[in-house]
Amino acid sequence: MYDVVIIGGGYSGSLLDSLLDGLDTILVEKKEIGSKNVSAVTFMKIVGFEDAIVKTYDSYTLMTVDRDFEVYRFGEDVFCLVDYGRLCKNLVRSDVVREKVVGYGPGKVELEDEVIKAKVIVDCSGIGGENLRRKAGFKLPPVVNALKFERVSSVEWIDPSSFYLIVGFANFGGWIYPIDNNFLEFGMADRFRKREEISFPKIEEARKLFGFEKDSESRSALYPYGFVKKVVKDNMVIFGDASGLTHPVYGMSLHYIYKMAPKLADVIKKTVQGKSKLNEYQRIWRETLRKASSLIAGGYSTWDLPLDTQIKLTKLQMKLKVSSDSILSQMWALDEKFEVYAKHSPKLTDYPISLHFKNLINRIRIIL
């Protein structure tokens, strides 16, 4: 009997594993550690390994499809593009079983020809483990992001020290992550509710629009969006993409995983020592959602508006001259309070009534 079985060796499983020192832990991964198709930008301060940093950035550029843009400068390198595989591999400290989990329930994880018993089971299996979670009785994140991305040759108007978010292509926007002076990652994301038919964004059209020249095959990926409310069941807990732990505005997830992992690790340690119950994490999670409800509701509501309204609101943000510090704290925020400082204050009527209404409904849904 192990103290803990972690299912999945992406960032959430690997980071959690690194924090469970003193416990008898095993990690089950069906492929390689950190092998998911990811091109991720995150805060440099959460990446503890130099060799996992591909490129650093000292500014962020918000852009609309018609190439209107605003640059938020931070005065130093704050963000970086990570090598996902290296990041995850550097973190894992337990033995890794390279097998597929076919099911799990209270106290046991089933492999194809073996059953592993444990005091605590943590499902960090990301989008690939949805069937496992459904069978174990967990709800799935309500929305799926369908992403298409590729490497292209850089062009003259791109600043390699900035990363870009583009509004107006597809429903969750697009991104440009410079890799060096010559190449960049370019991608787009579209959102679908569960049971809607999924199609991947038309990256070819966007590539032409920006004058990019393709340098690699396009890659597709899915990732879940929307916080799951109940994350603990008996001695089982879901974490990372499995729980829909994604920034509601920017879609970034790694630093949210970084923030929540120590809290989960602490509860797991106390549970194994008999000093607490796993359900304590459910309480912490709900409290986090409650405190983050206005940010979460704002994100959900904005991405739910028609594309032309999203573009209008983005241009409004550009006009208001929101401070770089505000942008930084909004990106970082989960349950922390953050203030938005703008040179020109917006009026309530600058925003569509439907946005206020959606915000209210979404907030009630999150809190209840």
Ligand SMILES: Cc1cc2nc3c(=O)[nH]c(=O)nc-3n(C[C@H](O)[C@H](O)[C@H](O)COP(=O)(O)OP(=O)(O)OC[C@H]3O[C@@H](n4cnc5c(N)ncnc54)[C@H](O)[C@@H]3O)c2cc1C
């Ligand atoms: C293209 C793309 C771009 C992104 N860009 C950013 C970004 O810029 N910034 C940011 O912060 N985030 C970004 N994200 C999101 C971020 O990458 C994810 O939120 C994060 O990687 C989630 O980590 P995870 O460990 O929860 O899941 P995963 O990394 O998906 O790990 C799950 C692991 O579980 C394993 N697994 C699944 N099923 C089983 C099974 N049955 N048995 C055993 N193992 C199993 C999988 O093989 C996988 O290794 C991006 C995601 C994508 C796809």
